[in-house]
Amino acid sequence: MEYGVTLRKIRKQKGITLKELADGICSISFLSKFERGDSDITLGLMTRILEKLMLSFDEFLYVHHDYQPSKLEIFFKSVNTAYMSRDTVQLEKLKNEEIKKWKRFGVETYHWNAMMIQVLGQILDTQFTHEELKENNIRLLSDYLFRVEVWGYYELALYNGTLLLLEPDMVIMLSRTAFQKSDRFKEYTKVKDAITAVLFNTIIYLLGPVNRFHEKFIYQKEIGEFISYLENLALSEDNLLERVHLLQLNGVYELRIGDKEEGIVKVEHAINILKELNSTKLANNMEQYLQQILYYQENPQL
Amino acid sequence: MEYGVTLRKIRKQKGITLKELADGICSISFLSKFERGDSDITLGLMTRILEKLMLSFDEFLYVHHDYQPSKLEIFFKSVNTAYMSRDTVQLEKLKNEEIKKWKRFGVETYHWNAMMIQVLGQILDTQFTHEELKENNIRLLSDYLFRVEVWGYYELALYNGTLLLLEPDMVIMLSRTAFQKSDRFKEYTKVKDAITAVLFNTIIYLLGPVNRFHEKFIYQKEIGEFISYLENLALSEDNLLERVHLLQLNGVYELRIGDKEEGIVKVEHAINILKELNSTKLANNMEQYLQQILYYQENPQL
DNA sequence: TTTAAAATTGTCATATAGTGGAATATTGAT
DNA sequence: ATCAATATTCCACTATATGACAATTTTAAA
Secondary structure, eight states, X not given: OOXXXXXXXXXXXXXXXHHHHHTTTSOHHHHHHHHTTSSOXXXXXXXXXXXXXXXXXXXXXXXXXXXXXXXXXXXXXXXXXXXXXXXXXXHHHHHHHHHHHHHHHOOHHHHHHHHHHXXXXXXXXXXXXXXXXXXXXHHHHHHHHHHOSSOOHHHHHHHHHHGGGSOHHHHHHHHHHHHHHTGGGTTOHHHHHHHHHHHHHHHHHHHOOGGGTTSOOOOHHHHHHHHHHHXXXXXXXXXXXXXXXXXXXXXXHHHHTTOHHHHHHHHHHHHHHHHHTTOHHHHHHHHHHHHXXXXXHHOTTO | OOHHHHHHHHHHHTTOOHHHHHTTTSOHHHHHHXXXXXXXXXXXXXXXXXXXXXXXXXXXXXXXXXXXXXXXHHHHHHHHHHHHTTOHHHHHHHHHHHHHHHHHHOOHHHHHHHHHHHHHHHHXXXXXXXXXXXTTHHHHHHHHHHHOSSOOHHHHHHHHHHGGGSOHHHHHHHHHHHHHHTGGGTTOHHHHHHHHHHHHHHHHHHHOOGGGTTSOOOOHHHHHHHHHHHHHHTTSTTOHHHHXXXXXXXXXXXXXXXXXXHHHHHHHHHHHHHHHTTOHHHHHHHHHHHHHHXXXXXXXXX
């Protein structure tokens, strides 16, 4: 379906005539032609038209695609859904699609996409096939991330998906890079949320798996660094969820360095707030995580 | 500055060649021409190019405009800022800009914008000038809102800005309309947030000004209705801020219908959660609102 | 229903988006 | 520095986006 047809729908809704909308931008006859689907339109003109309608491009495209999210969002969402539901078959399918595009066009973007899926697949199943993707995958991918000068939503989502498979030192460097190189997007909600997610994941990763909580802890300084990044970022008072998570992480951090009582108090505080707000699932997840930590700390031999 | 130049920057960053990016979409030579700013590009081609780069239109434009939000966002933001800081001079200026565009193009959109600013200005200062805007402003504006079949971000923001000046019955009908007619945007964060804001404002409006809390309360049923909308909407567990606000509003509602103890408990609970999460300003505002209610309930003669 | 004004579409001219391939510039290995 | 390979630009050409204005349809008032 043509963009113009969507535009006409919206224009009619707003009770604006062709003449009024075209005035100062393009000719009436052309706008009519475009709206009937008989012509494409230049990006420059379209920008001015949407501006006049007080409409953002993304909102327009959302309507145009019959109220479906963009392909970009669908991609990350479907990968995430497949991973969360441990559906390796679906992951395989998604991976193959990306590999096909990679081979077809040679664009590395598709390569990274495939790698990300591969990495997720391997977490679920060590047998996850990877004929096309060699050993040095992760290396290539992190090279790319170091190389890019500005991280947008894509780079952050990509990194977030693969972070778990990297060495701690690499994660520390890349997460720093992520924070610095996405700096300019601080006002752009979607990207800001992605940065926040990266920082949270980094901290959880550096705390280590719960069954190693009795081992010596060496990332004290780095965790402090990333927590301070988070505090700067999510500083707006409205981000209550982020604040609850920070409270929890501060607690887990204290548990990790052996400050048991303090740690339990903080984590339970976070859990209680969630419960009070009826966010039961989140509360239960947090509760379970705490229980695991306590269990392993009492049975360090496991 | 040209769109193409921005595109080239991004492409280079990602280490993709002209050939790779153009392949399957357009010719290499044309892409080169576009990237040098020697040609505009068709919307259809641009869509496919951005898709290949895993980039949304809005993110691309955000980068293109040197990491500034779109004009649409700037408009609502600057109006809101001027209103919040009670800067009637700035409001006047913004209004005149919109009126100028309205007269220039005849597009009603600019008319509604001007009306919205007029309404806000009148709240701050009853002398706020309005040569151009007649008495029946509000009537025209609400006619428009009733007429439009699908409410997007623009309609919601517009309504939110003017709701306070409408009659209660009108607000009830329009807020219902808003909720129903923006239904299809439920997955689109920005619009969803706007719907949420409308519902909250509606409830607060229907509760009435605090110095009338002793009068008979007649919107019991409607408030219940809007709260249930909110609960359906913000049902995702992550929306902690919305959940805190709901808790507060439930409390205020009970205060309003005379259930004093219950009401105070709930509102204070909401306040406490905010305090525990260091959202001091939000907590203080809520506290102040509660104190006002209690004050007027004890001195109904004022 | 008639009629005049307003809104939209059709026709044709032209500017410019977009192509293919040759010419040039860049890159990277020896 | 030289050379081959690759990436980009230039140029002549074609397709199509866009404009001017006439023809038609729609709207709304009498």
